[in-house]
Amino acid sequence: MSNTTADMARPAGLDRRETVRALLADRKDLLVVTGLGSSTYDVAAAGDHDLNFYLWGAMGGAAMIGLGLALAQPDRPVLVITGDGEQLMGLGALATIGAQRPANLGIVVLDNGHYGETGMQRSHTALGVDLIGVAKACGFAWTETVERADQIEHLRMRIARRDGLGFANVRIAANDPPRVLPSRDGVEIKNRFRRALGFSTI
């Protein structure tokens, strides 16, 4: 099958902004880490929050920041929202996380099969790589492929309930909505996150 045919076989995909807004609705004590690029903008577009840690770089690091955070804060749900390209750069992290299985960590990959930030080049997931299969093989307690908007509420509730280590692949449309840029001052977003949890900044 040619790459073009593989692309055409993908369903149209969910709207990324609406998906993330629905996932973050009524977030209560949820802690959020975002992967660089569009996922960071999507989470910012849903509403800035002291307990969002936005990455603007460190590609491949979002899930592992989520692990360190989830182990440190076992009583709160931790949600990593990232893209397929960012997660592919940290594929080994799924093995490391699967070996620890914190029940309060969920990883949601917004999968459009493309590197959106760099000119929409196809990623591995558009070329046949199955991230759900990887997460299952790494021992995640649950996985979900999300293709319809009515699945998002169930996903949101699972994460809020700390229902075991989870991984979801959300099939989103490969479009490039207007940028909504949160602070890119790393010291500020780190310090406000800690302050919001009641920790001193140093």
Added chain:
Amino acid sequence: MSAGTPAPEWRDQVFETLQHNRIEQVVYVPDAGHSRLIARAHAEPGMRAYPLSTEEEGVAAVCGAWLGGQRSVLLMQSSGVGNCVNMLSLMSNCRFPLVTLVTMRGEWAEFNPWQVPMGRGTPGAFELMGVQVRRVDDAAVAADEVQAAIDDAYGADQAIAVLFSQRLLGRKKWER
């Protein structure tokens, strides 16, 4: 200490330094030189020790732990330092504290030439990304160097790498 009690091994002193400083996550890519520290960390209920598939994962985990209010330490050998370079931009950009303890290869009585390039490049790779490098050649000061690194990281918001020299660690036995 009573007469006849052997002096505590420096590796145990390093472990106890981590304990006294409330280090709660110990993340590592294993090395023979760290094996005692890793075993003791796993046996300590107040610590969560876990292996990484590659060293840069540990850089990110340390940041997550700090966001969540925990101190941590990253253990690796010199061959893994180059893997961390881009991830260390987290420390430069966000000023996350970092204590990493690195066992050196490729610098003294080395048998494996493949260890040499990254061993030589280790201080430079850290310095490239703004991590301060200290070197320990003497077992008598190892625990104090680790204490100072923790003070500088968690007191003065710095990123510190402590390199345990290959001479300190001793020759690796190749023939079995």
